[in-house]
Amino acid sequence: KAGVTQTPRYLIKTRGQQVTLSCSPISGHRSVSWYQQTPGQGLQFLFEYFSETQRNKGNFPGRFSGRQFSNSRSEMNVSTLELGDSALYLCASSSGTSGRQRETQYFGPGTRLLVL
Amino acid sequence: KNQVEQSPQSLIILEGKNCTLQCNYTVSPFSNLRWYKQDTGRGPVSLTIMTFSENTKSNGRYTATLDADTKQSSLHITASQLSDSASYICVVIEPSGGGADGLTFGKGTHLIIQP
Numbered sequence: 556k557a558g559v560t561q562t563p564r565y566l567i568k569t570r571g572q573q574v575t576l577s578c579s580p581i582s583g584h585r586s587v588s589w590y591q592q593t594p595g596q597g598l599q600f601l602f603e604y605f606s607e608t609q610r611n612k613g614n615f616p617g618r619f620s621g622r623q624f625s626n627s628r629s630e631m632n633v634s635t636l637e638l639g640d641s642a643l644y645l646c647a648s649s650s651g652t653s654g655r656q657r658e659t660q661y662f663g664p665g666t667r668l669l670v671l
Numbered sequence: 672k673n674q675v676e677q678s679p680q681s682l683i684i685l686e687g688k689n690c691t692l693q694c695n696y697t698v699s700p701f702s703n704l705r706w707y708k709q710d711t712g713r714g715p716v717s718l719t720i721m722t723f724s725e726n727t728k729s730n731g732r733y734t735a736t737l738d739a740d741t742k743q744s745s746l747h748i749t750a751s752q753l754s755d756s757a758s759y760i761c762v763v764i765e766p767s768g769g770g771a772d773g774l775t776f777g778k779g780t781h782l783i784i785q786p
Contacts, residue, residue, distance in 0.1 A: 559714070598715075598760060598776040599776065600774045600776075611773060647714070657703055657720055657722065659720065661717075662714030662715050664712075664713055665713075
């Protein structure tokens, strides 16, 4: 089985712009979670989707949004980019209804976003 | 506020030696505790998942232990290899419905294996 894929892998944007990141989960996985990773804060949970419904959301401003499509692929969007949004954005999928259950989460390689 | 503290922040050991990484947490109750390995430039890879009722879980040369009374977990790596050089992250997950967030991550231990 192919792993979790994320596109693009690298992205450079300027402040004020918006960005959309894409994630394709492992075939058959319907739960997708997004995380932000920075050197200072480490990993932080953004949101989780199952069957096109957002199940959980982390403590991020409304500029961060996401959605999941009927084929389980997911996108996240960040509007009005700030310098502090520079980070590695990771997507993970699992076979259960939630990545918080005992099923293993499988992470993609991430999208590295640099905001100038 | 829930916290997960990992120690040491960084560790250098010689190839073939054993090491133990620590994870202390305040999250209570919790659903499960996970250890991940993250190579530079890659996404994390799951090593172990333990519920609050499990004391130990192994995955090859990796063995995680959990003491729910003292709220401590450790990851022991046996006979280290160069490929073990990575960051190791501890995550404590609250039961479903445990709040909007429900996941508390440690900052990780950066492990370097020297030949």
